[in-house]
Amino acid sequence: MESLFVAAGLLGLIIAFLGIGVWVFAGLIVVSITALMVFIDMPAQRIGTIIAPIMIRSSTGWELSAIPMFIWMGEIILRTDISKRLFEGLSPLTYHLPGRLIHTNIVGSAIFAAICGSSAATTATVGKITIPELKSRGYSTSLTYGSLAGAGSLGLLIPPSIIMIVYGVVAQVSISRLFAAGVIPGIMIAGLYALYVIIVCSFRPQFAPAEGTRPTSGDMLRGIGNLIPIGLLIGLVLGAVYSGFATPSETAAIGVTVTLIYTFVTRQISRDVFIESLVATVHTSCMIAMIMIAAAFMSTAMGFMHVPQNISAAISMLDLSPYQLIL
Template sequence: MESLFVAFVILLLVMFFLGLGVWVFAGLLLVSTVGLVFLIDMPPDRIGKIMSPLVIRSATSWEISAIPMFIWMGEIMLRTDMSDRLFRGLSPLTYHLPGRLLHTNIMGSALFAAISGSSAATTATVGKITLAELEKRNYSKMLAFGSLAGAGSLGLLIPPSIVMIVYGVLAEVSISRLFAAGVIPGLMIASLYAGYVMIVSLMYPDVAPPDREKPGLKEMGKGLLDLIPISVLIFIVLGSIYSGIATPSEAAAVGVVATLTMTVLTGQMNRDVFFGTLVSSVQTSCMIAAILIAAAFLSTAMGFLHVPQDVANAIGSLDLSPYQLIFILAIFYVLLGMFLEGISITVMSLPITLPLILGAGFDPIWFGIFLVIMVELAQITPPVGFNLFIIQGLTGTPIMRVALAALPFFILMCVGVVILTLFPDIALWLPNLLFNS
């Protein structure tokens, strides 16, 4: 019971510092230090000795090197015409679907997710392309905002995924297997979104006005040609991983080289673009590394406080069934998602939740996909929903209106979690096929 109280105090401290507007990594460091000093009287010099190796180990792992590479790929595509080609390529292909161009949000996000690894990059890139066009053609703003918020989060689930890399490193499981496990669940949730858009469009035709001109075979052919660069990048990145030619970290570097080569050959690379994308990706990568260091320190501090073991024992003593445990953890992650972003959620919670999951007999690869989907929910959950902030920044729409637009897609993602829990082979079939044969 004492450790449960400690865990509650730690959670209150985290919420307090975040509520003050303190940076996430600084807040986590403060909480860890306060907990060690005041709860177990640890001397400050010993805290420094604990912190030093954590900095090196958390920020210099070989697997983590993939993160800045994938971020750089996304930045390059954001500042070149690759993103514009995505909309031009998908537009004629969606004409015959109920909802028409609204599907460019979903399909575009799914495709861009397969090369960016970032929900924020996916939402920002696709949103800059589609939202203005949809508004100009009088499509429903609420459905446009909601479909983008939901589909943009697929950047975390459809491989390659930055959160999957972080989970794989912390849980010590194969990142390649995690990437394979995310493919079918990602397509399943994208299909749920597309089905919802179709149903709403059939019920309320005004949400998706008919286009002025029906695209012919020539326009569809041009659309397919515009999708070639994105398709080539997906093939290079994922193909190098699943063929065994490259590890996820190496594949990220290969993807960057391929992206840079394409932009040079098409005459879009110049000094400003190169250094602009490089500076932006370094800034984002440093932010992620700082959070990883701080979260690793918090995890270590909670270990000294015996919180993970005692919380696991407390929940274990409730004699919950596996499904009851998953239900409680789902609620736990939704609550965390209201205050924290994905990487912080993953690294802070894993020391507590992973032992519970393994003890209940769940596959750690399956749990990685479950956790990523719960993190995706956090992307569209106010008050700290990054995808909501991005759409607000792109459109100037009040955050609560964007959150309301995203609510149906939040529910659809919850449905996806239920389906994945009832049928775990949705996540496990592909990695077992690729890596157990």
């Protein structure tokens, strides 16, 4: 039971640090160092010798190269017309559904998540296009922002998810299998979001007012045409992984190459766009790397204090049934 109290205390400290605005990686490192010095009286010099190899080991794995590549792909797309094409392509296709253009938040987020793997990039890109359009057309503000906030998180689940890459490296499990496991749950969650919008707008049609002319068959065909480049990019990225043709890291490099070629052919790449996308990628990648280093250090600190082993033993002694354990 003592280990349970230690774990609860450390969790409380982490929440307290995050609550007062301390950076995540700094909070994890401070809590880990404090725990080592207080609970097992480890000298500061010894802690320093532990941190150095952890920093190298947890931030230099080959699998991690996929993270900046996928982020860079998303940052480039954010600065091109692909996101605009996404909205224009989905608009006529969602007209006949209750909720109409609100579904562009959900479907657009699911599609964009399958391109870049970042929830932040997904929400920023889709929201940048859809929110002004939906507000100008009188759609419900709460449903507009709510659908974007919910569907924007699909970047965590729908491959190529950056979080899955991080988890795969830390837990030492197959990233390709994690990607495969995220497809159906991601589609199901997107479908549930869409179903919620349909139900709400069926009872409250004023949330999604009808406007403009009904799209013709030609409008729908043009919409599908706008989605073709995005579909090809998604098919290339996911197909390369699931077919075994390339590893996630190699697939990320292929995705960036194809995106750069697209921006070059369509004359959307410039020196400023190239540099801005690189700088944004470095910022995000460094943030993720620092959090991974801090998390690896905390995991090591817990191991020195035997917290995982003691908690496991304490739970085993309770002799719970499988359902009791889940509860």
